[in-house]
Amino acid sequence: MKRHDDYLASSIWYREVINSPYQVIAEFFDAADIVSHRKSIEDALNAACSDDIWSKTNPGDLLFHFKLIESIINAAYLINKGKMKSPLSIGKENAFNPNLYCGWHAGLTAWDFFPRMLSFEEYRNPYLVFRRFFKYLPLPEWKRELDDIVEFALVKTSLSEIGIDIDTLRIYFHLTKLIEAAHLMDVRKVSHIGGTIKNRAPFRKS
């Protein structure tokens, strides 16, 4: 049987005890916006699966980014244990209501915030994504995948060259969906970051 603190035993970079998983999500999107998170996952996977070395920023940034991803996986793991459901009633006719998906980052537009990988069912109930994420791989295996991606993103050798068969697309879709679902929860449920009220000033419209 899975224990509630499994996430600590399997942690690689983010070893902090989580008291409020929704605050971990809020801090994740305070550190970087959804566009940067999506791009970093794609870039890291591309670097790990090819002969290229991660060259977007310095290697420390990649490590920091994956520490953040691990934090959100740990938070999702805890939330998923609560078997939550979205309290909102959302139909296809109001799917494009910006209140449902637009974050507080002033530099981004509705185009940037709109989810790209979620199905409508997942958009309506983002908790479903967390369930599917941990159904695809258990927590410790996700950590191993992340460890491999970081390791091979920072060397010239690709994962396949040394005989590691990684499901690039599935990993990409699950991680991106996780981040998009967490973003929706952050927009719809979390009003502050570490006690400071979120900026709700009007964003740029598109």
Place this chain on the structure above:
Amino acid sequence: MKKHDDYLATSIWYREVIEDPYQVIAEYFSYVSIDSFRKKFKGVLIAIEKDKLYRTDRPTDLLYDFKMIESVMNAAFIINHEKKKSPLDISPSDAFNKNLYCGRYSSHTDWDYFPRSISMKEFIDPYLAFKKFFKYKEIGEWKNVMERIFEYAITDASFFEGGLVFDALSVYFHLTKLFEAAHLIDVREVTHVGGMIKNRF
């Protein structure tokens, strides 16, 4: 130097001479919606990354899908050769204007039609996605990739087992962008399919 009829020399399944590339695109989207394309193509790529057969009732259907995909690739090649630009004046604030991206299937909603992979620049000028597609790989290389994908989709071996290097993410995004761009061009610039006015209600 690339020749205008390279698409014929490299064709695997779709060997027809194209008179009107926009009609080829229109015919594709009267056969399948952009939403169905995205789902099916993603399913095929995921299957070939694992040693799984792509599950379909009839492999012939998949062959037909690939023939149709090649037809759009050929049409995009011809259009790209003409170095076209979008005739519409679109600004970022128009991004959620349904007239710019919604197709004509009454069973589909805005959610299904909204682009998922293209950038804002490509949404404004979809021809840009064609240019990037053929910059990433020449038409002959794309055909080789598609042939391999089809081959591995109908066997229970994976690319990895076959010792092939497969840039899954880049292939997925370039192809999805190409089809989303073709869909936008179809919505914005093509009024009929084979002489029949498109249903807009």
